[in-house]
Amino acid sequence: MSTLYDKLGGQPAIEQIVDELHKRIATDSILNHFFAGTDMAKQRNHLVAFLSEIFEGPKQYGGRPMDKTHAGMNLQQQHFDEIAKLLSESMAVRGESPEDTKAALERVTNFKGAILNK
């Protein structure tokens, strides 16, 4: 049976989705200030690896756990919702189906408790 990673189109698809997401974050006034000091090239690789892994692709994320990564940011529900919205848009642009997009959002939402209020 194919995994969500395969259904989405594998590594090239995840890379394109993350690039679309980063384009949107850059012009989003709710989110972009959080990334002011971030090396976005590194961030791209980390996020591609992280998403690939949670979508059941090859295990490849070697970065910090989500609670440590977002420590001190005091992220709130509205920030999470905004990223989730931009991620959905990025998946739609890439031509992903509503079902696969929903499944992906569910996987990401599993980490909400580790990301918010840190």
Ligand code: HEM
């Ligand atoms: C929606 C679910 C989210 C996921 C799956 C996620 C995932 C990640 C990952 C994998 C990293 C890289 C970790 C590392 O460098 O070791 C990261 C870093 C980061 N995330 Fe998130 N994140 C999420 C939500 C958010 C939100 C809502 C914000 C703020 C608006 C945010 C802001 C950041 C920032 C600023 C960094 C870079 C930290 C640095 O420069 O060291 N994240 N995130």
